[in-house]
Amino acid sequence: MDLELNARRLRVDALSLATREDLEEAIAAFAPLPPFSYLREPESGIVMVRARVGGTGKLFNLGEILISRCVVEARGKLGFGFAAEDDLKSAELAALLDCFGEIASLADKLEAVLRALKAKRERRLEAESRKIAKTQVEFFTLARGDDEPL
Amino acid sequence: MYVAVKGGEKAIKSAHALLSEARRGPLDIPEISQGQIRHQLGLAVERVMAEGSLYAPKLAALAVKQARGDLVEAIFLLRATRGTFPTWGYSEPLDSSAARAKRRISGTWKDLPGGQILGATFDYSHRLLDFELGDVARHSRPLGEAEEARGEGPRVPGEREPGQAREREPGETGAQEPGETGPSLEALPRAARILLGEGLLETESDDGETPGDLTRRTYPFPYSRELRLQSLARADEGFLLSLAYSTQRGFGSTHPFVAELRIGTVKVEFWAPELGFPVTVAEMEITECETVNQFRGNGGRPRFTRGYGLVMGDNERKALALAMVERALRAPEYEEGVKGPAQDEEFVLSHGDNVEAYGFVSHVKLPHYVDFQAELSLLRSLRENPGGTGDGFGEEGDGDGAL
């Protein structure tokens, strides 16, 4: 996959995982919005989630997940958006922001917005992780044997 | 035979009105919100998603509310709602090793790489009611003490007064303190790798086959292991728990060790045709349990066998039971003989789905007037003509929905 496609993928990923509030805040930076139309109106549907036996083995179908998606067009560029659950608004906002990344005059601003989104998420995950790490069991009587035979 | 029955509309309408009244309860108690159910009765929601086989936390919370906390009814509601959405295809395989863990323990190694992480667990907690969580102090307090100690526990800064409920979005946890310090979690390699390295454990590898999907068609027994895992992932937790217990009590023992149990969040990737590459579309929580079970010879090179349990959401008890039952169902594969119910594939997989079970058991309460009248007149005629060969009920005449 070339660099440009990879960047697009990372962008769509980041927008999918952003919260509704974060997306609403992000889109506000682009007001007034350029005119846009839907290639695919925001809609929700189901994807069957696959996993692997033992984490590494054969594929199996675990169960389904509800997601939303949307495709918009603005200034001749397409934007693809996804969101968890039945959340049409988030899917639409994600699609618009993805589209702005393709529009030359808006791309820089979008980069900055994305960086802020990612930083916010990282901070949140980091705080969660620290809290969870505090519940790590410490065996004071034994060496933590990462490289010793178990 | 179908016999039309008319009437009852008024009674049914009134029953529904009464149901919504009962659901709401006394009006002087604040109505519970979807967000409160999602976050404060979270494990009920997780169970509904796993057995409803649809990961949709907000809808599952609504189902719990609508079902008045009857989880099997909520699971039924979620399954029914599932049918109203279009299906878009299959995700990329989850990478459970990359899950952002919130709990990870092992019953086989106390210091496995990455460590044991207890997370928010009921383990080691006193299984005694914590009256501090209750609404009302159990007894009046001496005067003067009452002001500070009116039993609501510590108030998180910014939290509303009780009764002023506010929806919280996923990820926003009430008790989050932004200034949390200390190290964050390390990467957590799969525990099974320790044994795999020495060749002491069966390996799992991908044969590139497209797995069957029980939601799209029916399959004859025996099932493949993949189909069994799909079926068990949506099976009733109580049913699996009892079956797992039965194996421990000797009805098809599997001698399990929990190599690893983890609960964490994974990304769900979906190959979008319009993009031509997979993208992350959402995250979901999963509970994964890997057991290491009694070893089997393999040309003089015995190896541990494995059981695997994977469930959507935070469902530790179910994942554990699932891995044990999954291993028990592999009895024919290891020529262990089918000695207990948990090893009987047709028995386990045909009866584990609580939506199916609920439906068929419940239909007995629906009108069977004609069936019953037939039995009744048969019985009467047998009594009038003694010496007949009657031995009780006639042929099972239960055509579906017969009146």
Added chain:
Amino acid sequence: MSRSEMLGNFRDLGLGFKDPALSAQAAFRAALRAFAAPALPVEMDFASLFQAPPPLPAEMAALALVLADGEASVYLSPSLKDAGTYLSFHGGVAKVAPEEAFFVFAAAEAEAPPLALLRQGSEKAPDESATLILGGALTGKEGGVKYWASGPGIKEPRLWAPRGLSASFLAERGEIVAAYPLGIDIFLTGPNLLMGLPRTTLLERA
């Protein structure tokens, strides 16, 4: 897969049905009528169902969007190939080889794969057979041969003069549907026209 195909562009993806529910219902209803009354053309303004002209004939696009999906897969004959992205975007349609397809779209008889190659179903599941959607068959040159069509959905034998279809094609079809309940169902299409030739319809030279 080329770059443009991968990221899609406006032209490739195009716009789908005007109203996802009502347009689909109208198209499905037309298909139902065509099969309920075989050998009788159904006229309908298929183009009006779409927000913008689809990249394949409107009647074919309509049938593809209402009948096919990720599992009920399609094959597109060479001159229809470019519509693949459009159909997968708007209908989640999966494209496969002709022998695997449940819906085989061919722009004209000359492009259609041999009927014997297509799914015929099995005794246990005769429904797992292919449906052929064949374009240019209602407006082309009249072949000169006339047929009496009879069977379910036809009260009195109906005289039919095929256009744009060879006698050998219909003979081939005759052999295939003789294996009833196995066989192939056919939609013949022309601009805003649809005609059904289900496997139950018998054709005899007039």
